Amino acid sequence: MNFKWLWFLAAVLILGFCSLAESSCNVSPRQRRDCGYPGISRKTCLNRGCCFSGRIRNAKWCFYRMYEFNKGAF
Template identity: 40%
Template sequence: MEPRALWWLLLGLLLMSTGSAGEYVGLSESQCQVPAKERVDCGYPQVTKEQCNNRGCCFDSSIRNVPWCFKPLQETECTF
């Protein structure tokens, strides 16, 4: 394989492995399944997904007029 083709292949793989809409850094996906009307803002205007995740918050920009950077649900443990 010529070097240029290898470079494009590596670039494509890198882009596929980086942030997607369903990826949550340090949180389980279930923690970020917060109904839109129950979201508590965790960011600031123009916060990016990376900045939001670095704050330990969830990011979902698929719903308009609700916080996109919001506090995750707390996982609870059952104790008897």
């Protein structure tokens, strides 16, 4: 059996899941649903399985991922 194809398939799957996780945090500031509390740290937010972005002022920094919206987590 040729294991090169197995390694290639594993790499493709890993990269696909990584891009899915990143895009699931691409939520507009208006659509963000709070996943934390005021003053939550980045580490604590990420440990809860949420997204963290403090780049936009007056927007929620710790928020649910996009696919959580479809499941009704908020």
